[in-house]
Amino acid sequence: MASKSVPPLAEFVALGRVFALHGEVVAAAPHGSGHINDTYAVTVSQAGAPLRYIFQRINHTIFQDVPALMENILRVTAHQQARLLATGAEDASRRALTVIPSRSGEPYVRDAQGRWWRAYLFVEKALTYDKIESPAQAREAARAFGEFQRLLADLPGGRLRETIPGFHDTPRRYAAFEAALAADAAGRAASVAVEIEFARSRQPLSRTLTDLLAAGLVPERVTHNDTKLNNVMLDDATGAGVCVIDLDTVMPGLSLYDFGDMVRTGTNAALEDETDLAKVVARPGMFAALAEGFLAGCGDSLNDVERAHLVVAGQVMTYEVGLRFLTDHLQGDVYFKIKRPDHNLDRARNQFALLRSLEAQAAGFQRIVDTCSAVATA
Numbered sequence: 001m002a003s004k005s006v007p008p009l010a011e012f013v014a015l016g017r018v019f020a021l022h023g024e025v026v027a028a029a030p031h032g033s034g035h036i037n038d039t040y041a042v043t044v045s046q047a048g049a050p051l052r053y054i055f056q057r058i059n060h061t062i063f064q065d066v067p068a069l070m071e072n073i074l075r076v077t078a079h080q081q082a083r084l085l086a087t088g089a090e091d092a093s094r095r096a097l098t099v100i101p102s103r104s105g106e107p108y109v110r111d112a113q114g115r116w117w118r119a120y121l122f123v124e125k126a127l128t129y130d131k132i133e134s135p136a137q138a139r140e141a142a143r144a145f146g147e148f149q150r151l152l153a154d155l156p157g158g159r160l161r162e163t164i165p166g167f168h169d170t171p172r173r174y175a176a177f178e179a180a181l182a183a184d185a186a187g188r189a190a191s192v193a194v195e196i197e198f199a200r201s202r203q204p205l206s207r208t209l210t211d212l213l214a215a216g217l218v219p220e221r222v223t224h225n226d227t228k229l230n231n232v233m234l235d236d237a238t239g240a241g242v243c244v245i246d247l248d249t250v251m252p253g254l255s256l257y258d259f260g261d262m263v264r265t266g267t268n269a270a271l272e273d274e275t276d277l278a279k280v281v282a283r284p285g286m287f288a289a290l291a292e293g294f295l296a297g298c299g300d301s302l303n304d305v306e307r308a309h310l311v312v313a314g315q316v317m318t319y320e321v322g323l324r325f326l327t328d329h330l331q332g333d334v335y336f337k338i339k340r341p342d343h344n345l346d347r348a349r350n351q352f353a354l355l356r357s358l359e360a361q362a363a364g365f366q367r368i369v370d371t372c373s374a375v376a377t378a
Contacts, residue, residue, distance in 0.1 A: 006029075006040075021119075070099075070108045072250055129234065145244060146293065148297070227265070264351075264354070
């Protein structure tokens with residue numbers, strides 16, 4: 001967890017002089033609700049007018065190779081901007097993050113304490129929403145994620161670096177679950193027999209997407225890998241999805257990972273740790289909004305096999321996260337933060353209930369995808 005202490009203004013003034021800013025830092029305040037990096041909105045006086053930037057102190061405990069991480073981000077954002085400008089897109093400067101280099105040219109700065117910082121132009125007149133409730137908001141966020149993939153489909157320069165290797169390797173997550181079960185370090189296995197049986201009954205699901213990749217039926221793409229709907233900024237006036245943010249996990253992956261995690265986080269009618277499982281239902285209206293938006297954003301960049309597996313992708317990603325929660329419960333809650341006893345078990349049960357709901361509605365969801373796909377590729 002990143003530190004929440006706020007540095008004094010003098011530290012931001014000093015950083016501002018190392019970044020290639022045209023002006024003097026005059027104010028700084030914490031910004032956003034992220035839990036990994038420390039983020040600040042920084043105001044610079046430029047020729048007497050205020051101009052805002054985002055400064056982020058990168059959590060190098062989690063992202064240990066910051067130069068590689070920032071190389072990924074610089075390549076991705078530069079290509080987004082080039083593609084947007086080449087197509088004459090309106091408001092191109094707001095639709096991709098702009099990395100501010102240091103005065104010596106690196107896309108990062110190290111302060112006197114050895115901490116790593118980066119800076120972006122502030123995207124004005126747009127906000128992120130921690131809780132998206134309307135289908136219209138979900139549609140716009142999904143469209144932005146789809147456009148993100150489409151713009152990066154021809155990224156030159158070779159494969160991006162993996163900032164978190166094996167992040168969505170579901171078979172590996174299943175193996176970790178079995179290892180935790182065998183070790184039973186916290187002595188909890190006997191009390192979760194029902195959840196263990198459910199996890200084992202869905203083991204074939206864990207291989208679905210990785211088998212498609214191994215068979216060459218779906219391509220490896222540049223993917224975001226953390227497609228929570230609050231990682232898209234929505235325009236204040238129009239509600240349109242403007243800019244995809246939080247690019248730390250952008251790396252090689254599958255389009256199905258990105259859509260599947262949107263389904264997992266966006267369709268659940270309940271909070272992720274809701275204990276009344278009767279409330280845990282995948283909402284068809286939200287699924288339809290996600291499918292419509294994502295497919296519209298992707299355009300014709302997806303192949304037929306990817307489109308055919310969008311529904312099952314939501315099941316796989318929900319299963320994967322449920323496995324991770326159950327594994328952590330078996331290990332004694334060593335990874336995810338908990339706020340109460342059995343918190344990770346509650347989360348696992350929640351995800352498994354959502355998976356049951358996704359499975360029960362799979363046929364209807366597939367009809368939605370087929371309709372949206374026909375429109376998107378017409």
